[in-house]
Amino acid sequence: MDKQIKEPEVLVIGAGPAGLTAGIYAARSKLDTLILEDELVGGQIRDARFIENFPGFNRISGVELADHMREQSISAGVELDEFDSILSLNLTDDEKIIETARFIYRPQALIIAAGMRRKKLPIPEEKQFHGNGIHYCELCDGHLYEGKEIAVIGGGGAAVGAAIALTKFATKVTIIHRSNSFRADKKDQDALFNNPKIEVIWSTKVVGAVGDKILHALVLEMADSSRRKITVDGAFVYIGSSPRTEMYVRDLKLDSYGNIIAGESCETNIPGVFVAGDVRTKSVRQLTTAVSDGTVAAIMAEQYINNLRRGKLYGKSVYN
Numbered sequence: 059m060d061k062q063i064k065e066p067e068v069l070v071i072g073a074g075p076a077g078l079t080a081g082i083y084a085a086r087s088k089l090d091t092l093i094l095e096d097e098l099v100g101g102q103i104r105d106a107r108f109i110e111n112f113p114g115f116n117r118i119s120g121v122e123l124a125d126h127m128r129e130q131s132i133s134a135g136v137e138l139d140e141f142d143s144i145l146s147l148n149l150t151d152d153e154k155i156i157e158t159a160r161f162i163y164r165p166q167a168l169i170i171a172a173g174m175r176r177k178k179l180p181i182p183e184e185k186q187f188h189g190n191g192i193h194y195c196e197l198c199d200g201h202l203y204e205g206k207e208i209a210v211i212g213g214g215g216a217a218v219g220a221a222i223a224l225t226k227f228a229t230k231v232t233i234i235h236r237s238n239s240f241r242a243d244k245k246d247q248d249a250l251f252n253n254p255k256i257e258v259i260w261s262t263k264v265v266g267a268v269g270d271k272i273l274h275a276l277v278l279e280m281a282d283s284s285r286r287k288i289t290v291d292g293a294f295v296y297i298g299s300s301p302r303t304e305m306y307v308r309d310l311k312l313d314s315y316g317n318i319i320a321g322e323s324c325e326t327n328i329p330g331v332f333v334a335g336d337v338r339t340k341s342v343r344q345l346t347t348a349v350s351d352g353t354v355a356a357i358m359a360e361q362y363i364n365n366l367r368r369g370k371l372y373g374k375s376v377y378n
């Protein structure tokens with residue numbers, strides 16, 4: 059059966075904070091706006107226990123903030139297509155065609171707000187124990203470890219926050235960090251060091267995992283290259299993220315980390331294709347910078363569409 063063709067004026071890829079903000083602005087400008095999301099609406103903040111630095115809320119859970127943003131985008135008039143995966147893209151100056159499992163989209167302007175995805179633990183046994191002892195989301199899987207001993211791998215804000223949150227369930231949480239200091243907020247570090255259930259193993263890498271059907275132990279490599287095993291019931295991994303840009307390599311210019319190159323105007327190398335949020339090349343990745351990009355990208359997309367209409371009216375190309 060032929061796939062249905064949808065022709066929104068603006069298509070946004072990704073319903074994280076950047077994409078939802080772009081959607082709100084575009085829809086409020088009376089542009090027919092559709093957001094495509096292949097997972098849960100909300101993006102990375104769904105994994106945040108509490109957010110305390112987003113203006114307007116002293117303290118709000120990530121899931122609650124994501125739900126507010128979703129509701130606001132829908133009431134602004136955004137259409138949301140969820141749980142659908144992109145199969146192919148063809149992005150040129152004249153045409154933007156995005157094919158998913160269910161639809162073919164032909165928008166006038168495209169905003170890519172695809173964000174970041176967690177890095178997998180780089181050990182040979184990752185696949186074997188993924189979901190059976192190795193986890194990436196304490197909010198989703200922490201409750202499985204009531205009364206157990208677990209490890210948290212990583213040293214940034216996400217790792218420190220998760221370790222603290224997991225002490226609600228586990229009797230002991232061991233943080234394994236390859237460096238000798240944390241990159242988390244000072245306030246969170248203080249909470250961690252004052253928590254009697256948490257122990258830290260510094261300057262150490264996880265190089266393997268042992269178990270039968272489920273994880274029983276991690277193999278550690280210490281700073282002096284010696285190895286040892288620690289017994290754990292589960293491990294939660296927070297070792298960074300990488301941009302979800304594999305599918306744009308052919309058409310768009312990316313930096314050496316795989317982020318889509320664009321300046322503050324969020325314009326990419328293809329007219330009519332804009333990028334917003336963590337996936338854009340930039341130095342600060344936060345909620346506030348993501349929603350800022352979403353705003354700019356939507357306004358630039360509107361200008362592009364207006365120029366396109368004017369060009370069509372007077373028979374000119376958009377950039378003449």
Ligand SMILES: Cc1cc2nc3c(=O)[nH]c(=O)nc-3n(C[C@H](O)[C@H](O)[C@H](O)COP(=O)(O)OP(=O)(O)OC[C@H]3O[C@@H](n4cnc5c(N)ncnc54)[C@H](O)[C@@H]3O)c2cc1C
Pocket residue numbers: 071072073074075076077094095096097098099100101102103105106107108109110111112142143144171172173174175216302334335336337343344345346348
């Ligand atoms: C645990 C944690 C805690 C955090 N805490 C804070 C905090 O307290 N304060 C703060 O300012 N920041 C925090 N951050 C960072 C913040 O969440 C990000 O900066 C922000 O979410 C970036 O928004 P984004 O929309 O650019 O990307 P994302 O949030 O990554 O959203 C991108 C969305 O695009 C979707 N997507 C990607 N590719 C496709 C595709 N091909 N098709 C369809 N959909 C696609 C993804 O599924 C995702 O929903 C935290 C991050 C984490 C992980």
